[in-house]
Amino acid sequence: xxxxxxxxxxxxxxxxxxxxxxxxxxxxxxxxxxxxxxxxxxxxxxxxxxxxxxxxxxxxxxxxxxxxxxxxxxxxxxxxxxxxxxxxxxxxxxxxxxxxxxxxxxxxxxxxxxxxxxxxxxxxxxxxxxxxxxxxxxxxxxxxxxxxxxxxxxxxxxxxxxxxxxxxxxxxxxxxxxxxxxxxxxxxxxxxxxxxxxxxxxxxxxxxxxxxxxxxxxxxxxxxxxxxxxxxxxxxxxxxxxxxxxxxxxxxxxxxxxxxxxxxxxxxxxxxxxxxxxxxxxxxxxxxxxxxxxxxxxxxxxxxxxxxxxxxxxxxxxxxxxx
Amino acid sequence: xxxxxxxxxxxxxxxxxxxxxxxxxxxxxxxxxxxxxxxxxxxxxxxxxxxxxxxxxxxxxxxxxxxxxxxxxxxxxxxxxxxxxxxxxxxxxxxxxxxxxxxxxxxxxxxxxxxxxxxxxxxxxxxxxxxxxxxxxxxxxxxxxxxxxxxxxxxxxxxxxxxxxxxxxxxxxxxxxxxxxxxxxxxxxxxxxxxxxxxxxxxxxxxxxxxxxxxxxxxxxxxxxxxxxxxxxxxxxxxxxxxxxxxxx
Numbered sequence: 159x160x161x162x163x164x165x166x167x168x169x170x171x172x173x174x175x176x177x178x179x180x181x182x183x184x185x186x187x188x189x190x191x192x193x194x195x196x197x198x199x200x201x202x203x204x205x206x207x208x209x210x211x212x213x214x215x216x217x218x219x220x221x222x223x224x225x226x227x228x229x230x231x232x233x234x235x236x237x238x239x240x241x242x243x244x245x246x247x248x249x250x251x252x253x254x255x256x257x258x259x260x261x262x263x264x265x266x267x268x269x270x271x272x273x274x275x276x277x278x279x280x281x282x283x284x285x286x287x288x289x290x291x292x293x294x295x296x297x298x299x300x301x302x303x304x305x306x307x308x309x310x311x312x313x314x315x316x317x318x319x320x321x322x323x324x325x326x327x328x329x330x331x332x333x334x335x336x337x338x339x340x341x342x343x344x345x346x347x348x349x350x351x352x353x354x355x356x357x358x359x360x361x362x363x364x365x366x367x368x369x370x371x372x373x374x375x376x377x378x379x380x381x382x383x384x385x386x387x388x389x390x391x392x393x394x395x396x397x398x399x400x401x402x403x404x405x406x407x408x409x410x411x412x413x414x415x416x417x418x419x420x421x422x423x424x425x426x427x428x429x430x431x432x433x434x435x436x437x438x439x440x441x442x443x444x445x446x447x448x449x450x451x452x453x454x455x456x457x458x459x460x461x462x463x464x465x466x467x468x469x470x471x472x473x474x475x476x477x478x479x480x481x
Numbered sequence: 482x483x484x485x486x487x488x489x490x491x492x493x494x495x496x497x498x499x500x501x502x503x504x505x506x507x508x509x510x511x512x513x514x515x516x517x518x519x520x521x522x523x524x525x526x527x528x529x530x531x532x533x534x535x536x537x538x539x540x541x542x543x544x545x546x547x548x549x550x551x552x553x554x555x556x557x558x559x560x561x562x563x564x565x566x567x568x569x570x571x572x573x574x575x576x577x578x579x580x581x582x583x584x585x586x587x588x589x590x591x592x593x594x595x596x597x598x599x600x601x602x603x604x605x606x607x608x609x610x611x612x613x614x615x616x617x618x619x620x621x622x623x624x625x626x627x628x629x630x631x632x633x634x635x636x637x638x639x640x641x642x643x644x645x646x647x648x649x650x651x652x653x654x655x656x657x658x659x660x661x662x663x664x665x666x667x668x669x670x671x672x673x674x675x676x677x678x679x680x681x682x683x684x685x686x687x688x689x690x691x692x693x694x695x696x697x698x699x700x701x702x703x704x705x706x707x708x709x710x711x712x713x714x715x716x717x718x719x720x721x722x723x724x725x726x727x728x729x730x
Contacts, residue, residue, distance in 0.1 A: 349600040351592045358578045358589060365576040369590035370561035428580040 179422045181474045182434050186441045193448040200451050214443035215336035216391035220414035221435040222343035223387030226380040231360035231427025232287035237388040239298035241407025244268045244392030249311035249402035258318040265389045273385030277378030302404040310403035313396050322397030332394045344432035360427025416467040417442045420474050491650035491682035497546035506532040508706045514682040521685045521693040524703035530686050534655050538570045539563025567649020571640050573656035579629040584610035587643050634665030654685045
């Protein structure tokens with residue numbers, strides 16, 4: 159690097175950034191080794207590792223959407239219920255029309271609609287995204303319950319199931335779809351003007367505005383993106399489980415937020431990483447899986463997961479306040 | 482003040498008037514800033530300096546009067562419109578993005594892209610930024626350094642480089658050193674003086690009369706929205722400017 163004057167930039171960067179940003183990788187290795195040592199036969203089997211990937215897939219998709227939202231300095235609490243409503247709408251459309259393209263479009267339409275609603279209230283009416291998406295979370299969850307009167311809807315369409323649930327090259331399609339979302343999200347955040355604008359808005363919205371960036375448009379776009387990512391997650395669920403239910407995605411909001419934060423994305427905007435979020439999602443899925451294998455009951459799992467998430471998030475957020 | 486309507490004057494304000502409802506903020510303001518000239522705009526709080534700057538940068542629309550840029554009469558829909566027409570502003574509170582590298586700040590909102598996928602051309606942005614900061618002698622570790630790791634003076638240096646790079650002759654500076662320490666201020670002042678040597682027209686809003694006398698060629702004084710006068714630095718004194726600002730003799 160050509161350098162005119164050498165300041166203390168390098169060492170301070172090392173101290174401030176590096177280790178926190180790699181917490182997720184260290185955590186991943188530690189948790190992996192822990193389960194590998196304590197339950198070598200069950201945890202390390204190919205079937206179980208594949209299962210972890212499958213469990214992680216919808217979380218990853220949600221996490222990619224959230225990385226953009228958090229990077230822009232916003233939050234989206236509605237994604238969990240969008241998962242349920244998208245999955246249910248797709249299942250209902252499949253059941254009544256038998257057309258999988260229509261089902262997919264309906265699910266994506268749900269995401270687009272909720273995302274626009276969130277975006278307009280945040281960017282145009284200018285309410286905090288926390289409040290807006292808290293409200294739409296309830297609204298969408300209510301609609302999901304209303305849609306089928308709390309009944310689950312089976313999915314039997316073969317094309318639809320194989321599109322999201324078949325095995326390609328030894329891995330379930332749902333994993334490939336998540337990988338695609340990861341690549342697109344990663345490139346968009348790191349290598350496009352859109353990604354640069356998202357980070358700029360989250361870092362310093364007024365600087366972004368005077369630099370000619372359409373701040374309102376960016377805010378709407380990230381919220382539409384995260385809601386549509388939730389729709390994709392809903393599609394993945396409904397194909398894999400061959401059915402949809404209003405409870406889908408219920409626990410995913412916290413898991414996805416934890417995955418993103420642990421991955422190194424700032425909760426306060428301006429800094430985001432898709433790769434970190436992906437590893438964070440794997441970490442969360444691995445924890446879920448390991449806790450089940452360890453024989454914990456559902457309620458014990460909830461407690462253990464919450465404690466672990468709290469610890470992980472505190473570790474990855476701690477140094478950030480120091481700088 | 483030149484009265485000949487030279488065509489290439491970077492900024493010419495004619496009879497600018499702005500009122501908000503019944504409150505008059507700026508009353509009949511005329512000013513020209515020539516290329517290679519620094520004109521300081523001084524006045525007490527509430528004298529109308531910021532209103533004037535906001536009109537030139539497109540945030541407010543003048544109620545009456547005309548803004549001419551490089552011999553062309555302009556009106557701005559909004560700040561980005563003014564920016565497209567070549568008005569660049571350096572703010573005191575650093576309109577920069579801390580978590581991004583220097584070159585991304587230089588190209589903020591106008592990032593260079595390449596290829597059919599329109600991916601960011603980081604290498605070219607970094608290279609052009611390096612050339613620019615080197616040519617203006619702004620000392621930073623590298624164009625790829627993260628902004629957060631730079632000092633306040635270096636950051637303001639970046640902001641000024643950016644404004645110079647994109648400006649169409651005119652750079653507006655709104656208290657550019659208000660947030661800086663003494664040594665940093667000196668550096669930034671050097672940089673502003675260099676802009677003049679390069680032929681830029683600078684309109685400098687400053688509270689700091691010492692700075693104004695160090696840098697400016699002419700001083701325009703505003704009092705309660707009215708232009709009290711324009712003085713050449715060589716033909717005036719601190720006392721005269723102070724009494725013009727306060728209205729007391």
